[in-house]
Structure formats: C-alpha cells, structure tokens
Amino acid sequence: MPVYERGYRGWEDSGTRAAPAWWAIARRGILEPLKRRGFLFLLVVAWVPAIVKGGILYFTYKMGEMTKLLGGDWTDITAAGFRSFLEWQTPWVLIILAIIGSGLITKDREENGLALYFARPLGLRDYILGKGLITLFYYFAVTLFPVLALCIFGYLSTQGATGLQMLVATPLRALVYCTLAGTSFSLVLLALSSMGTRTVFVALWWVLLFATEGLAEIMAMFRPELRILDFAGQHTNMGALILGGRSMTGVSPWVSLAVVLGLIAAGLAVLRARVKPVEVVS
Amino acid sequence: MASPTSEVNSTDRAIEVRGLDFGYTAKPVLKDVSFRLEPGAVGLLGPNGSGKTTLLRALMGHLPLPAGKVSVLGRDMAVAARAARRGLGWMPERGGILPGMSGVAMVAYLGELGGMPVTDALQRAHEALNFVGLADERYRMADTYSQGMRQRLKLAQCLVHDPDWLFLDEPTAGLDPRGRLAMLDLVHDLSHAHGFGVILSTHLLADVKAVCDEILVLRDGRVLDHARVDAGAERDTAVFVLEGFGDREAFCAALAARGLEPVPEDRALLVTADADHGPAAVLAAAAASEFALRRLQRRTETLEDLFFKLVDASGDEASGALGALTRGEGGER
Numbered sequence: 001m002p003v004y005e006r007g008y009r010g011w012e013d014s015g016t017r018a019a020p021a022w023w024a025i026a027r028r029g030i031l032e033p034l035k036r037r038g039f040l041f042l043l044v045v046a047w048v049p050a051i052v053k054g055g056i057l058y059f060t061y062k063m064g065e066m067t068k069l070l071g072g073d074w075t076d077i078t079a080a081g082f083r084s085f086l087e088w089q090t091p092w093v094l095i096i097l098a099i100i101g102s103g104l105i106t107k108d109r110e111e112n113g114l115a116l117y118f119a120r121p122l123g124l125r126d127y128i129l130g131k132g133l134i135t136l137f138y139y140f141a142v143t144l145f146p147v148l149a150l151c152i153f154g155y156l157s158t159q160g161a162t163g164l165q166m167l168v169a170t171p172l173r174a175l176v177y178c179t180l181a182g183t184s185f186s187l188v189l190l191a192l193s194s195m196g197t198r199t200v201f202v203a204l205w206w207v208l209l210f211a212t213e214g215l216a217e218i219m220a221m222f223r224p225e226l227r228i229l230d231f232a233g234q235h236t237n238m239g240a241l242i243l244g245g246r247s248m249t250g251v252s253p254w255v256s257l258a259v260v261l262g263l264i265a266a267g268l269a270v271l272r273a274r275v276k277p278v279e280v281v282s
Numbered sequence: 283m284a285s286p287t288s289e290v291n292s293t294d295r296a297i298e299v300r301g302l303d304f305g306y307t308a309k310p311v312l313k314d315v316s317f318r319l320e321p322g323a324v325g326l327l328g329p330n331g332s333g334k335t336t337l338l339r340a341l342m343g344h345l346p347l348p349a350g351k352v353s354v355l356g357r358d359m360a361v362a363a364r365a366a367r368r369g370l371g372w373m374p375e376r377g378g379i380l381p382g383m384s385g386v387a388m389v390a391y392l393g394e395l396g397g398m399p400v401t402d403a404l405q406r407a408h409e410a411l412n413f414v415g416l417a418d419e420r421y422r423m424a425d426t427y428s429q430g431m432r433q434r435l436k437l438a439q440c441l442v443h444d445p446d447w448l449f450l451d452e453p454t455a456g457l458d459p460r461g462r463l464a465m466l467d468l469v470h471d472l473s474h475a476h477g478f479g480v481i482l483s484t485h486l487l488a489d490v491k492a493v494c495d496e497i498l499v500l501r502d503g504r505v506l507d508h509a510r511v512d513a514g515a516e517r518d519t520a521v522f523v524l525e526g527f528g529d530r531e532a533f534c535a536a537l538a539a540r541g542l543e544p545v546p547e548d549r550a551l552l553v554t555a556d557a558d559h560g561p562a563a564v565l566a567a568a569a570a571s572e573f574a575l576r577r578l579q580r581r582t583e584t585l586e587d588l589f590f591k592l593v594d595a596s597g598d599e600a601s602g603a604l605g606a607l608t609r610g611e612g613g614e615r
Contacts, residue, residue, distance in 0.1 A: 007413075008413050008441075008471070008472065008475075008476050009409060010444050010476075011398070011402065011406055011443065011444035013402065014399060014401065014402050016399035016401065016402065017399065018394070018397050018398055018399045019394065019399075019400070021394075021395050021397075024391070024394040024395055024400075025395070028391055032382075103382075107380070107381045107382060108380065110377075110381060111377035111378065111379040111380065111381055111425070112374055112376050112377025112378055112379075113377065113378070113379065113380045113381075115372065115374045115377070115378065116372070116374070116378055116380065116392055116439065117395065118342075118344060119342060119367060119370065119371070119372035119374075120367060120392065120395040120396045120397075120443075121364045121365060121367045121368045121395075121396065121397055122364065122395055123364060276344075277339070277342070277344040278339050278344050278345060
C-alpha cells in the first residue's frame with residue numbers, strides 16, 4: 001500500500017500455506033535471541049567443552065596414548081562417555097535456559113499478552129508446544145547438538161570407532177536422553193515462568209532448583225537416598241539407563257526416571273492450570 | 283466429520299447468544315443473557331462490574347459455558363471456538379502488548395498466529411499500522427509506546443487478519459480528547475465504511491453515540507435492553523417540563539386522559555410525549571382542567587437519561603424501558 005493511502009483494505013490472501021500457530025511461536029522464540037550478540041557469544045562459549053573434547057579426540061588419534069593422561073572421560077567415545085560430557089554441560093543448561101525461558105510466559109502475562117494469543121485460532125496445546133520447543137531447542141543447542149557433532153567428528157578422527165556405534169547407536173541414545181531431560185527442564189521452567197509476572201524471580205527459582213544439588217549432597221551424608229532431592233542430578237542419573245555408566249549412590253536410575261516423568265507431568269499440570277486467556281482474581 | 287453443532291453457515295455473520303449463564307465463582311456474572319446481533323456497530327453499555335468484559339470473553343470462546351449457547355459467525359463456540367476466532371479481532375482493555383517486540387513485529391506475529399502466511403502477515407502489519415496512524419512509529423519497541431499509541435497498536439493487531447467482527451473493550455480508555463476522537467473516527471470508519479461488525483464495550487455513552495447503531499445494556503449480568511440508537515429517537519420522543527398554577531390533580535387527570543403520564547419532579551411535572559404532538563395534548567389538558575400553564579419546556583431525552591433510567595431502575599421496570607423509548611424510530615434489528 002502506498003504510504004499516502006490511509007484507507008483500509010481487506011486482506012488479499014496470497015494463497016501461501018500458513019504455518020501452524022505452534023511453529024510460528026517456536027520459530028520466533030528461537031530466532032529472536034540469536035539476534036543478540038551477547039547471547040550468541042554465550043552459546044559459542046557453551047560449546048568450548050565440546051571443542052576441547054573434539055581436540056583431545058583428534059590428538060589421541062594422532063599422538064596415541066600420550067593424551068590419555070588427561071583422563072578417560074575426555075577420550076571416551078562411548079555413550080557413557082558422552083553422558084559425562086552432558087553432565088559437564090549442566091551449568092550451561094542452567095544459564096542458557098534461564099536466559100531463554102524465564103520470560104517466555106512471564107512476559108506474556110506481564111502485559112496481558114495471553115489474551116492476544118488466545119484471541120487467535122490457537123489452543124493451549126499450540127501455545128505450550130510452541131514455547132516448549134523454544135527451550136527444548138536451546139537445551140539441545142548446548143547438549144545434543146555438540147554430542148552429535150562429536151559423534152561425527154569421533155567417527156572421522158578416531159580409530160576403532162564403528163559407524164554403527166558413532167553414527168547410529170550413540171546419537172539415538174543421546175537423542176532419547178536429551179529429549180526426556182530437555183522436555184522435563186523445559187516444562188519445569190515454563191511452569192515456573194507461568195507462575196509469576198517478574199522474569200527475574202523466575203530465573204531465581206530456576207537457579208535455586210539447580211542449587212538443590214548442594215543441599216542433596218549435604219543431606220546424603222545422613223541418608224544417601226536423599227540425593228533424590230537433587231533436581232538436575234535426577235536427570236543425569238536417569239542417563240545411566242539410557243546412555244550407560246554408573247548411577248547415583250542411593251538412588252536407582254529407575255527412580256530418577258520416574259522423578260523426571262513426574263516432573264514432566266507436574267509441569268504440564270501447572271501450565272494447564274496457569275495458562276489461560278482469562279485470569280480470575282478471587 | 284464435523285458434528286452438527288459445529289457446522290458452518292458461511293453466510294451467517296451474526297452473533298447469537300441464548301440463555302447464557304456464567305460465573306467465575308459461585309456468584310453468577312452473566313444471568314440468562316440472550317440476544318442476536320447482525321454486523322454493525324453495537325455499543326455494549328453497563329456500569330463497572332456489570333459483566334461487559336465477561337460477555338466479550340464468552341463471545342471469544344474463552345470461558346467454559348455451563349449453560350446457554352453462544353454462536354458466532356455460524357459456529358457454536360462450545361465446539362468450534364478456535365475456528366470462529368479466525369473471524370474475530372479482540373482488543374483487550376488491560377495490557378494487550380507483547381513486550382520486547384517492535385510494533386510491526388508484534389502485529390505481524392499476531393497475524394501469523396491468526397492463520398496468515400509470514401509474508402502476508404508482515405505486509406498486513408504495515409498496512410494495519412498505516413491505517414491506524416502508526417506508520418512512523420512501527421519500528422519502535424511496543425513497550426515504549428505512549429498510551430494513545432498502545433491503543434492504536436491494539437486496534438492494528440485486531441485488524442491484521444481482516445476479521446469480520448471487532449470486539450473492542452474500552453478502546454478510548456486513557457486517551458486524551460484528541461486521541462479519543464481519532465480512535466472513535468477509526469472505529470466508525472471500520473464499521474460504517476468497511477462493513478466490520480463492531481462491539482464497543484464501554485461505560486462512556488458519548489463513545490457509543492459517536493459510533494454505534496445499536497446498544498446492548500447490561501446490569502448485574504442481565505441484558506436490560508437491546509435497541510437501536512438513532513438520532514431520530516432523540517428527536518421523536520421528548521420529555522416536557524410543565525409548571526403552572528391551579529388544580530394540579532385535575533391537570534394530571536386531564537393529562538392521563540390523553541395518554542400522558544405525568545411524573546412529579548420538585549415543583550414541576552415531567553411528561554414523556556411525542557415530540558411533535560405532545561405540546562398540543564398538554565395545552566388541551568391544561569385548558570380542560572383550567573390549569574394556568576406557566577412553563578412548557580421540551581427537554582430532549584438523551585442516551586444518558588435513558589441509560590441512567592435503566593440502570594437506576596429496578597428489575598422488570600427497567601427492562602424494555604429503553605426499547606419503548608427508542609424503537610419508535612428504528613425498531614429491533
């Protein structure tokens with residue numbers, strides 16, 4: 001429309017197929033943070049452990065046994081080895097998701113934006129799926145994607161690695177683990193985000209959840225099974241079932257899996273209760 | 283297969299509500315609300331807390347409805363609210379901004395959520411912002427907009443997907459006089475020049491008079507009346523103020539004999555009568571009762587008078603009063 005024309009014109013549909021609402025929400029939520037340089041820098045830094053591990057794998061191949069002095073985990077290309085890598089990434093999960101997810105629903109509630117969403121032809125499922133995919137994508141960005149890159153790099157650069165192991169089995173197991181853990185982290189964070197109207201408080205609660213590791217360690221000195229209070233630890237402990245390796249002392253990986261599934265269910269229940277176009281103040 | 287209740291009558295652009303009851307808690311907010319609206323400009327009037335916003339939310343399909351039926355654009359909102367919302371634009375009273383986005387990004391994003399392809403949504407966002415007069419400010423962050431700009435932005439997001447009906451909840455709230463007139467001008471243009479159905483929820487009668495053809499008056503969750511607002515209604519029905527000396531009771535009886543019902547107000551009598559023939563009837567009654575009429579003054583009954591009469595009256599007395607006074611010209615649509 002020319003800028004001098006102020007009259008109203010109806011929409012002439014171009015005939016292009018419109019994307020589903022959940023995809024529109026997810027796409028915008030994923031692309032928007034990538035426009036911020038500071039955030040991009042953080043993402044690059046979050047990949048440093050993966051780059052270091054890749055370098056060690058390369059030199060292990062080139063220089064043989066010498067670099068094995070660094071320790072088994074860094075040169076381990078089995079699924080259990082990647083589980084250790086995923087555990088190292090926990091601080092980045094905390095930071096990146098706090099930045100991305102704290103305000104995802106909070107900001108919509110802050111200015112009554114939920115009313116705008118639900119005035120459109122979309123439902124609660126579209127909204128939660130769209131928002132959940134944003135946090136899940138960034139969880140993958142610091143966990144699954146580096147693992148997949150390392151699998152390909154490991155296959156190309158190390159001796160003794162089979163295509164079946166490095167290109168199929170390990171990536172699949174990592175995908176299952178990361179999907180479960182990422183869904184749990186995403187839904188818990190979204191649930192927290194739906195419960196407040198101040199992003200900073202949501203981020204604070206998120207940090208406190210990760211701080212339960214310290215609390216659980218102290219309490220485990222008296223009763224080892226109290227490690228179940230370690231929020232992030234339950235996710236890595238569940239990994240013993242999927243990726244292999246040692247499980248947490250005092251808590252069975254099966255119990256951790258149940259906890260993770262419980263967190264997913266609880267997150268969904270909270271979102272279902274809290275995300276509404278109409279807020280009722282009693 | 284679509285259920286019978288969700289079948290669409292593509293020609294039906296009406297909104298129909300039958301026997302709607304709703305309460306957020308045990309206390310009902312809407313009670314047995316029924317009406318039918320054809321596309322046009324409808325003023326939803328009522329005092330604060332009368333259920334206006336709740337009724338709009340019910341029309342948007344945002345509320346679980348325990349009793350009654352809401353049909354919008356031929357779709358039953360109990361089973362096909364999402365599909366119906368493609369044809370609805372909603373401008374909330376409170377908030378209605380997505381922080382962290384520019385004006386054009388917000389409107390385009392909401393257009394996409396409204397079922398538009400990305401490129402169409404972006405183009406329409408520019409057009410809608412141009413239409414509401416925000417073309418120069420479209421790249422500014424929406425959360426830095428002034429109140430007037432926010433209201434315009436909310437109207438633009440309401441329009442972006444080219445809906446059939448616009449539900450505007452207090453669109454002039456917080457606007458200065460110039461901004462208010464500009465907003466009313468836009469809404470009037472949309473409803474009268476571009477065929478949008480508009481429901482304007484407000485407690486400002488002047489806004490309704492400026493824009494609407496019909497009014498729906500709510501009080502305590504009940505529809506008190508649904509009638510046309512015509513300039514003719516004000517012209518044809520008038521209240522006359524009568525004062526004089528003589529036998530007041532005989533004068534009242536003479537007025538009653540001519541079908542006029544006098545209502546005492548201080549020393550005067552008020553009579554609602556036909557604007558053209560009322561004075562002659564009053565004079566005849568005065569002559570018949572030998573009442574020395576000192577004052578016969580026409581006082582036009584405004585929408586404000588009618589509104590206050592309705593909401594101040596109790597129960598059944600109020601119901602229908604507005605219709606009786608205004609249907610003489612336009613009748614029910």
